[in-house]
Amino acid sequence: MPETKSTPHTHTSTSTKADNLPASVISSSTSQEIYDVVVVGAGPIGLATAIGLRKRGIENILVIDQTRAFRQIGQTLDLLPNGLKALKHLDPNAYEEVKKTGLGLLNPKQSNDQETVEPNQKQQPLKSSPQWAYKNLKGEIINSISLSFDDWLQDYGEGRVSISWYNLQTTLRQLLPPDLVKANHRCINVVNEPEKGCVRIDCVGDTGIEANPYAYWTDGQKNNEMQHQNSDIPPQELATKSIRAKLIVAADGINSTVRRLLYTDTQYHNFARPEYSGFAAIFCREITEVPKELWTKLEEDFFQGSTLITITNDEKSGNSVCINNIRIILYYRPTGELGYIIHLALPLDSLQGKFESSLIDLALQELEKAGFPDALKQLVRMSPPANMQQRPYYIHRASILDSLQVSNPTDLNPEANPAKIPPAWSVGRIVLVGDAAHGMPPFMAQGANQGLEDALVVTTLIAKITEENNWDNLQTIAKAFKKYEHLRRPLIAYVQEATLQRSPHSSDKEWEDYSQQIYRRNFDQVIEAL
Template identity: 45%
Template structure:
């Protein structure tokens, strides 16, 4: 291992070091620069920025937060999403500039319906931008994680975002924080945010990366924003050293996911799905809402179906499993767990037959983890200590059931950007009590609401249409700036 911070090396102290170049970290950096804070750096453990990650739904609350943080970032995101998924209406929101080239004819508006096992709709919501905009004053877009990251990175000077710096330690010193990082060729898999699939057999015996020596480097900053995800190293080091080891790692949510694409479905299966459930929709969710189920938790099981051309379907099964039943299982055993869960929840046989056609090569699965905002203990682990603050999944990771992970992270970024920019502009970076005050205010603004969203994420599946609509009114009608969103 080589240390490139020798005794004679110049030491630059950043005003803000952001750990994690995902959407939340990048949004924070963009917002700070927008407000004149330029002595910042973003580091990420990824060796390079590659096309990884799933698609994200950005909803009105997240889009409002990013528009407040930086309007150009909002335009980049919505432009990217519209290119991939054209909006289904020629009506242009007043907040978006008109385009010179005429738009193609819009596709029909679509609903995402939740249905019971009898095929009856129990809840629905639109999936297009315009319907959300008409209702909440802001839209809804779908964008891939990589495209979102790429567009946000394009708004920052290249030298501000540095890859291949895996944080291994932090030390709080007088007046600043020291972050120790390693740069090497090792690929560190995140066990808490990773879809497991059958691995291809690749011969890496002659990989030149194995001979690369790890390089250690130290970074110094007056403030550190830890936006390094659910498996946050900063959170682990920060809590472990403060007697909070119990909260360093994510907690199992009680749910796991199984997914696969199934091609060339037999006519009998595709016709039954189309006739009784899909009925011309592109995407539906099926659940058993019967009160006669033997185990109440089986009402929490749900099966998402995405209809593709050529008699193909992608399914995504969310089901309550014990973590022990999930561990050390083959792909076939995981598939069979899913089939048994559907049988226990009394799903019709067409669904077990669909899952049974999954091949090991196409099957992916993952347990779902979270950082509980409201623990069962009287003690609630804080989101900051000294000059270090947690944001996004590092603070309050939650399962994807309401698509609020990135959206809540953008809300965090908006608050942090506002408070940190004001602190720096008022020359408060050397005042420990002022730093403590803004981080306490950040947590006061964000913790309660993030807790409500996290709780809703875990129970909203059983809500009626009215309960769903009522919560979304609260979630999506908050504006920036206001006392509710920014404490102003």
Template identity: 25%
Template sequence: MPDHLPVVVVGAGIAGLTLSLCLARAGVRVTVIDKAPELREVGAGLQLSPNASSILFHLGLGTALDATGLRPEAVTIRDGASGRLILRMPLGEAMVERYGAPYIVIHRADLQGTLLAAVEQEPRVTLHLGVNVTSVDETAAGVAVEGVEADQPVRFEGSVLVGADGVRSMVRENVVGGGPARYTGRTAWRATFEAEGFFAQSFRHNETGLWLGRHAHLVHYAIDAGREINLVAAIDDVWNEDGWDAPGDPAQIQAAFQDWPEPVRKLIAMPDIWRKWALCEAPRDTPWTKGRTVLIGDAVHGMPPFVAQGAAMAIEDARVLAGVLASDSGEDIEDRLRAFSEGRKARTDKVAAAARRNGVIYHLGGVPAKARNLGMRLIGAERLADNMDWIYGWRPVEG
């Protein structure tokens, strides 16, 4: 970045930390601020497909990710009414051979912790936690963010402001002029439990499972290097509150799956503690940029997690934006931000549309569900894998 001021990033989630790391490695100073007083364990498991893992491995995080994550051998898709297998798609070595990077399942906190540890090694990054932003202004030199940190007023000046503050983004609503997050009518219930003993009797330990049923679906996979099982149950719902951490009543989620096959009921009965998360999207007409402010990650394209690509898109955004901001092309910064936005929007719109489509297909019941199962069997695992090439095979354009 030719400007002498740092880039100010609001939000130290997956998008903000990846961007900070990429920028620092490219020689750009960064001030990253988050409203959370500490970056503690929130969220549950994440699937990281090769388009995202390749970026993280390129940043030198591969060993840390493999230490806490897992490379599942396959994903098995089953019908939630009959319990029958629909298809099994190889992941593991097949992904590495096809894309040169692994498919990894990991706890979101482990991914965030890995990124944070790397960022903390970078003298060019200054991290401020527990900051309540009160105002954001454009100045002659760039941008100024004012806020309160530990009861003291603080002011951060920067060349560019990046809103990486999640699906309920303050920067989107107050600076860029986008609308509030839109509830999708689905709630994700998330829980983990100790793997030991359970999978030996029920499923293959190192496989990701996806069960499709009327008004709901269930995903399960191992995290914490195989020590824990992560469950995500998405149900049609009307509940809509903020946060990653609202408690869910186990009896309610057990009731939602009471007519499902026994293996599902056994899985759902395992955890004592459930958390729920209202699935929201960023408004589809959100502007990505205004002046020297730009949005990335869920702040601009928060989408339902039904192609498991929200964090992956945030990581891609971060990698591409870092290249744009670190470039010394001499081109006007606002023009560069606009060009970045147009390029990324085309891709993230397409991925979000695929996620919404899956949301409909996954929750079918009756005859349409039977047609879906038949269609998936006819397509087969190999062609299904081909259909993912445009997502998993993406790589940043160097230069």
């Protein structure tokens, strides 16, 4: 695609057709500078979007984020072949830098101390490369996943990189001019200004830390802080800064402020905030002292020389696997500390208020009901209460059928059933990407990867708007964003279904179909379809 250059400008023309923004997001301001694109959210997906826009010659952009400063937070991510392919198409240099950072930091013998995703590859022949084993309660291998970049490259035409969220964010942020990425800009309002041909975002700078109840691990202390800090109403004494843009790309995560502003006072208010997925996690950061007898039992029955394993009550019979609803990820570091994450299906109210010792009791109760062996329950009993955390997993459902049991075709009419039909991912000049559009639990490691695919599609379509100078053509903008959603929503619905089923490996054919659709796609063809 030929690169085009855009330059900063003030308002030179007005739109004759108003964007369909809710009345509740209207206010006033005086600033006149208009960016071509403002990206809300300076996480990896927002930054990748900005990098992709600049690669395509769109330089009159800005990235804003509510964080006071860029801090070392977030879990470890697995960038899988589809995400890396999308990143390479966004900007080959960004791909190389991320790969270099991820491969440089990857130490297969040391698991991350945050959150990891569950293995999602069919069992491979024994190789010299490190493997993440997926075992039943008897210690028998059901599946395994290679941790080698080269193994994935051979199988899918692209590799696999594990990288912390912060390191990914930092690597991408350093590829942008510092003045294009602004921290301490918390979005509080989104305003359509049709007479100026743009959308205005009102922001405040806040010295507090904005808590996120939908995407953070919490313990008792953090939960109390969250209740105190998580307010939708900004302090009145804070000065408001307004930013205008021809287009807004909302990449502000599963607890998206932009999404909430767009849908709260509309027929889609049920979709303004994420929905509990039905799954949660219980996490012990580390257990420093494990009795020798217990450690020997865990090593002989489960670890067997590995440092990262998943143990589940799933069972394999022939080429099929019976999927159940609880699994525990065990890991240990070379220094000897051992930790675990338990993923399980759980009513949200049974998790609320559970911290420290009560969280241990809940974990033991669920392991007992699922028939897990005594060695694993003994390990959980030893968990230091202060090291316990919990996290419910939330979702923005992409599929109509996920939210509605359809018995009558008229039920699919959004006007007839607005409370149950998910809204579009765009409103006028605003488009949602990544978790803001379709956040989901991490079981298939597709959150960041699908977000990178969103970034590729959206930047490609915005580049076409630039080439044809259609910034003031609302019909062209709407058509572009509908094309984005038409391409992406069916795939996201498929990925979400696989995620909520816990993995698509109930049969070899099902896994092969999943691999073909997710990992082996030709992204040149994806771009051509746009």
